[in-house]
Amino acid sequence: MKQVQSFNTYEVVVREYEAEQDRTGAEAVDRLCDVSPSGGVSLFMDLLGDPLCRVRNSPAFLMLVAETCGPAEREIVGVLRGCVKTITCGKTAPRNSTGAAGGGAGPIFTKAGYILGLRVLPSHRRMGIGLKLVKRMEDWFRSNDAEYSYMATDKNNIASLRLFTHHLTYTKFRTPRILVHPVFAHPLPLPNSTTLLRLPPSFAESLYRHLFSTTEFFPNDIDAILNNPLSLGTFLAHPTHPVSYTSLDHFLAHPPASWAVLSVWNSSSLFQLELRGVARLKKGMAWTSRAVDRMVPWLRIPSVPNLFRPFGGYFLYGIGGEGPQAEKMVRFLCRNAHNMAREGGCRVVATEVAECEPLVKGIPYWKRLSFEEDVWCVKRLADEYGDEVVVGDWTRSVPGSSIFVDPREV
Incomplete structure (x- = not known):
């Protein structure tokens, strides 16, 4: 019609x-x-x-x-x-x-x-x-x-x-917030005091339905998302201890004191972005940060990647957790996602969270690259x-x- x-x-x-x-x-x-x-x-x-x-x-x-x-x-x-x-x-x-x-x-x-x-x-x-x-x-x-x-x-x-x-x-x-973090030329260190687990899609689905089933906009077909080839994995972090979890029931019956979870989505396979209209001075400053980082990589300078040519990124979704160190566990997971994006040739890692998201302090981002108010x-x-x-x-x-x-x- x-x-x-x-x-x-x-x-x-x-x-x-x-x-x-x-x-x-x-x-x-x-x-x-x-x-x-x-x-x-x-x-x-x-x-x-x-x-x-x-x-x-x-x-x-x-x-x-x-x-x-x-x-x-x-x-x-x-x-x-x-x-x-x-x-x-x-x-x-x-x-x-x-x-x-x-x-x-x-x-x-x-x-x-x-x-x-x-x-x-x-x-x-x-x-x-x-x-x-x-x-x-x-x-x-x-x-x-x-x-x-x-x-x-x-x-x-x-x-x-x-x-x-x-x-x-x-x-x-x-009015959620879009938080964007640049991907540096060097990997971010992951402390040995935290354990990183990659969850099978079936485990991740059960955990998400337990954790987010009453959260606004939670998709009923979360299984289709987690099993999509663009979903690069669901990761759980908790302070290192000798317990090894074999099932969701085991995890929920004896959860660690603090833990966090998130999934990584490969947006770079769908589209690429490019910043336009940026002043030459800012472009020059970004180029200088990369040049210095290449000359002295051992200093691990947080250089600005080239966002003025087409670039891809990874998107983080399903961010949640519990316990007094949940923010710290989220920060660990974001670092792991940064390193994944670096290996995947991406220049940014992004996520979107509610305006009052309780775990937002654990999500690293650069304010100048982010959108503090996305209107729905x-x-x-x-x-x-x-x-x-x-x-x-x-x-x-x-x-x-x-x-x-x-x-x-x-």
Whole structure:
């Protein structure tokens, strides 16, 4: 099905992406649109020749294109991607086996559509093309029984926020932080006082369902994520002691006093990034730090990698833990991920956490490379309720201390 919008000399058709005929045009739109412009510096994203790569690993996905149809040659002027999945949106009240209060809380699942990769050529903006693309995507979400639609954008992307909050009735929902750490030319030391375990996917799945099942945005198909070839492993750290864990039940029955867990996702296989618009002085300072590091590597100077040419990165997800040394264990795991990224030829390691994430102090990052406020907006796709209070309406819920960021949506 197509949706057509008329302009002065041409029409714009919104339709599903067709790889054979649309690939070149869709790539051109992505290439001409920078991501998160801020203060003259922009982040260019190269999808490595696969316009579907950011949604292809999701259980249900769709890509739309907006195409001009007029006297001149047809041209793709806008693209949009979306996916639908089942996620946690809250938890039930704690109850025991008799139905009285006092037992453990269980997760509340919902189907949600996620909007990402909205791009419109600069020459065709302010014409309602983005609005048409999003409305068509919302129709697809509804046809797949999605109850909510949500999206994420940088707080400085005023045009995107205005489109979703003013014209599409989305509301600002959560403001997580994107934390980015550069990958240095030398490995970071890992202390012998901490034990590092690589968990089998089945163990990791059970642990995550135990730890995060009631955390917002936790994907019900976590097993598919952990078994995806892009997931490079799940790692658990705890202070070294003689106990060797053989199963999740064994771990939960005799847990160490402190421990932490995280998984590593290979985003560099999907896309590459590049910083543009950076002042020559800052580029020179970064180059100098690398030059000095090469001359005196034994000093382990924290040099700035070359982020002004295409680079890849690893994404850390499923960060959690317990105990008084949990932050220290998270820091150990982040160091291990840094060394993995170094061996994989990446230049950054990144993660995204809730604004009040309790373990954030254990995550090393550089403030100048990070985004302190990533705005997530949400919309309820069910019937309109006006001012009536809706029981169970996720859009009106109080944020928790943590969120689970799906690496497939990064």
